[in-house]
Amino acid sequence: MSKKTVKLMQGNEACVEAALMAGMKFFAGYPITPSTELAEISSEKLPRVGGKFIQMEDEIAGIAAAIGGSIAGLKSMTATSGPGFSLKQENIGYAAIAEIPLVIVNVMRGGPSTGLPTSPAQGDVMQAKWGTHGDHAIIALSPQSVMETFDITIKAFNLAEKYRTPVIVLTDEVVGHMREKIEIPEPGDIEIVNRTVPGPGEDYLPYRLEAGDIVPKMAPFGAGYRYHITGLFHDETGFPSNSTENADIMLKRMISKIEDNRDDIVMFDEFMMEDAEYAIISYGSTARTVRNAIKTLREQGMKVGLFRPITIWPSAEKEIREVGRKVKKIIVAEMNMGQYVQEVERIVKSDAEVFHLGRANGEVLMPSEVVQKAKEVF
Amino acid sequence: MTSEIVQKYFRIENLPHIWCPGCSNGVVTRALTVAIDELGLDQDNIVVVSGIGCSSRAPGYLDFNTLHTTHGRGLAFATGIKLANPKLDVILIAGDGDVSAIGGNHLIHAARRNIDITTIVFNNNIYGMTGGQYSPTTPTDAKGTTAPHGNIDKPFDIAQLATAAGATYASRTTAYHVNQMVKYFKDAITNKGFSMVEVASICPTYYGRKNKSGSGVQMMQTLKNDFIDRMAYDKLPEEKKAGKHLMGVFKNITLPEYTAEYQRVIEALQGGESNE
Ligand SMILES: Cc1ncc(C[n+]2csc(CCOP(=O)(O)OP(=O)(O)O)c2C)c(N)n1
Ligand code: SF4
Numbered sequence: 288m289s290k291k292t293v294k295l296m297q298g299n300e301a302c303v304e305a306a307l308m309a310g311m312k313f314f315a316g317y318p319i320t321p322s323t324e325l326a327e328i329s330s331e332k333l334p335r336v337g338g339k340f341i342q343m344e345d346e347i348a349g350i351a352a353a354i355g356g357s358i359a360g361l362k363s364m365t366a367t368s369g370p371g372f373s374l375k376q377e378n379i380g381y382a383a384i385a386e387i388p389l390v391i392v393n394v395m396r397g398g399p400s401t402g403l404p405t406s407p408a409q410g411d412v413m414q415a416k417w418g419t420h421g422d423h424a425i426i427a428l429s430p431q432s433v434m435e436t437f438d439i440t441i442k443a444f445n446l447a448e449k450y451r452t453p454v455i456v457l458t459d460e461v462v463g464h465m466r467e468k469i470e471i472p473e474p475g476d477i478e479i480v481n482r483t484v485p486g487p488g489e490d491y492l493p494y495r496l497e498a499g500d501i502v503p504k505m506a507p508f509g510a511g512y513r514y515h516i517t518g519l520f521h522d523e524t525g526f527p528s529n530s531t532e533n534a535d536i537m538l539k540r541m542i543s544k545i546e547d548n549r550d551d552i553v554m555f556d557e558f559m560m561e562d563a564e565y566a567i568i569s570y571g572s573t574a575r576t577v578r579n580a581i582k583t584l585r586e587q588g589m590k591v592g593l594f595r596p597i598t599i600w601p602s603a604e605k606e607i608r609e610v611g612r613k614v615k616k617i618i619v620a621e622m623n624m625g626q627y628v629q630e631v632e633r634i635v636k637s638d639a640e641v642f643h644l645g646r647a648n649g650e651v652l653m654p655s656e657v658v659q660k661a662k663e664v665f
Numbered sequence: 666m667t668s669e670i671v672q673k674y675f676r677i678e679n680l681p682h683i684w685c686p687g688c689s690n691g692v693v694t695r696a697l698t699v700a701i702d703e704l705g706l707d708q709d710n711i712v713v714v715s716g717i718g719c720s721s722r723a724p725g726y727l728d729f730n731t732l733h734t735t736h737g738r739g740l741a742f743a744t745g746i747k748l749a750n751p752k753l754d755v756i757l758i759a760g761d762g763d764v765s766a767i768g769g770n771h772l773i774h775a776a777r778r779n780i781d782i783t784t785i786v787f788n789n790n791i792y793g794m795t796g797g798q799y800s801p802t803t804p805t806d807a808k809g810t811t812a813p814h815g816n817i818d819k820p821f822d823i824a825q826l827a828t829a830a831g832a833t834y835a836s837r838t839t840a841y842h843v844n845q846m847v848k849y850f851k852d853a854i855t856n857k858g859f860s861m862v863e864v865a866s867i868c869p870t871y872y873g874r875k876n877k878s879g880s881g882v883q884m885m886q887t888l889k890n891d892f893i894d895r896m897a898y899d900k901l902p903e904e905k906k907a908g909k910h911l912m913g914v915f916k917n918i919t920l921p922e923y924t925a926e927y928q929r930v931i932e933a934l935q936g937g938e939s940n941e
Binding site: 312313315334335336337339341343344345347348349351352353354355356357358359360361363377378381507508509510511512513514515516517518519526527 | 676679708709710712714724725728729730731732733734735738741742743744745746747748749750752753770771774927930931934935
């Protein structure tokens with residue numbers, strides 16, 4: 288049995304703890320409720336491990352500096368909420384096209400605009416996927432608890448490094464601020480992935496995919512390779528290219544490195560799904576409400592189960608399709624006016640009838656509401 | 666025949682460049698490589714960052730670690746790189762629009778922090794890349810494609826803006842004054858802190874055409890005639906001062922540098938060990 292340290296922690300605190308264990312050495316951001324603790328704790332802890340923290344002048348600068356940190360070779364993170372997430376979008380696209388590993392934490396709060404600064408929401412689910420302009424693939428993970436925030440943050444860094452991509456941790460005000468007991472593993476018991484770098488003296492083309500690699504190797508600036516990074520479409524050399532043929536190849540590689548590796552990237556959880564005739568699909572803190580409601584419904588004899596995507600993007604397409612084939616009806620429960628439900632409808636098509644239970648007024652869903660909705664439509 | 670400088674510091678395979686005939690971007694970019702050569706800096710250790718614009722395409726032609734970012738954000742990316750690895754020599758190339766409009770906030774804060782980044786502004790008083798719209802440095806009454814009736818805005822003085830914000834080195838020269846430009850670049854790169862060299866430049870294609878400023882050669886001549894050293898200016902008789910623009914060094918002082926201060930924090934906490 289490996290040793291674990293038990294601690295009482297807030298979700299945001301667990302996120303930084305995990306980031307440090309994953310090897311984060313650079314944090315740049317701008318304070319905003321309910322994500323501020325991420326900046327505060329990073330500023331306290333990073334210099335202790337020789338890492339760097341900087342409070343930038345705005346969220347745009349926060350993500351830009353974090354990308355810079357990653358290009359210089361450090362595992363980097365930025366964190367924000369609502370309005371700040373909107374400001375970061377252009378540079379999320381930059382990190383996607385330039386293939387820069389980066390973790391972006393968005394502790395979701397009520398919106399649009401300044402909205403409900405201190406209230407939970409799950410209204411940025413679609414923005415996480417399509418917030419930046421242009422075609423691209425993205426990874427977004429959503430934890431339901433403090434422990435899972437820890438695990439997912441480690442995973443986010445690993446995926447960012449492995450696939451050379453920005454990874455979004457979509458948590459929410461409830462998970463970010465809730466205090467729970469968590470078990471922190473020993474550093475040696477955690478799987479850590481580092482980006483592949485070119486060997487010394489290697490003939491290096493920054494965007495050439497070598498046989499056996501998932502993504503091109505990434506040299507840190509200053510290591511002697513003197514190459515170019517741009518947000519323009521570029522070829523293997525890293526220099527801009529106007530060729531439509533090249534753009535096609537590059538875009539497809541950028542998207543397929545994520546889409547084709549769904550099995551590695553997609554995480555999900557099921558509760559009482561074995562014999563379920565009805566399913567509720569829910570993620571993040573809302574899934575806890577649903578789990579609670581399912582126990583009540585089961586006691587009342589309704590065969591209902593929970594399917595909980597942990598990886599929000601790319602979606603658990605295969606598994607959600609199976610859920611659709613297995614059950615007659617599905618409720619998607621989320622703290623918004625109907626976002627992930629669209630993805631579920633797209634996947635299950637006519638295999639099952641899909642209903643939505645959602646709200647975005649700053650109040651979390653209550654188990655009783657879930658029970659009521661289930662009784663209504665199932 | 667390409668000169669030794671061009672051979673050594675330019676990515677010959679990416680030439681010819683995209684700039685218009687008569688544009689001063691090539692002159693300024695070359696002057697930067699001369700300054701780097703004269704300083705004897707290690708090519709592998711130099712990072713050149715830019716935003717978006719005609720001038721921001723310069724890094725793609727230069728054989729260093731080069732980063733072409735998003736419009737206006739170059740300094741924020743550069744800040745991340747410099748803080749992550751303070752041993753690197755970080756230089757930003759920016760247009761006047763890039764650095765003083767969309768990127769103005771990053772400019773004043775990088776200057777305020779006195780982070781060791783050298784910022785070189787190719788100030789052609791116009792948005793070149795997007796086709797001649799007025800910028801924050803377009804003179805009042807001048808024309809741009811979005812100021813067809815004459816610009817009613819008042820222009821920024823970028824070098825003074827950087828000075829006021831906290832830059833420890835700030836100077837202005839022109840694309841015509843190549844020797845002075847090289848000297849200023851060297852002084853700026855050598856300064857341990859935030860440095861700004863504003864280079865009055867020309868865009869014959871848009872600014873020139875819209876404002877009937879003549880050919881590239883004539884516009885260069887205008888730079889030569891209109892810019893005067895700030896010390897010399899003070900000695901000019903009043904009647905000769907009209908229409909003159911100041912160049913020279915506006916600031917050159919030493920203050921604690923941001924990444925060095927951060928290093929002190931690390932050392933105080935853990936006794937010198939860092940990830941560098
Ligand atoms: C966010 C964003 N807004 C606008 C643009 C369009 N744009 C590209 S370059 C540019 C201005 C360029 O002017 P300047 O920075 O002065 O550089 P120059 O081209 O004159 O060298 C603009 C507005 C953009 N690329 N990104
Ligand atoms: S548009 Fe103006 S700034 Fe751009 S390359 Fe042409 S002359 Fe130079």
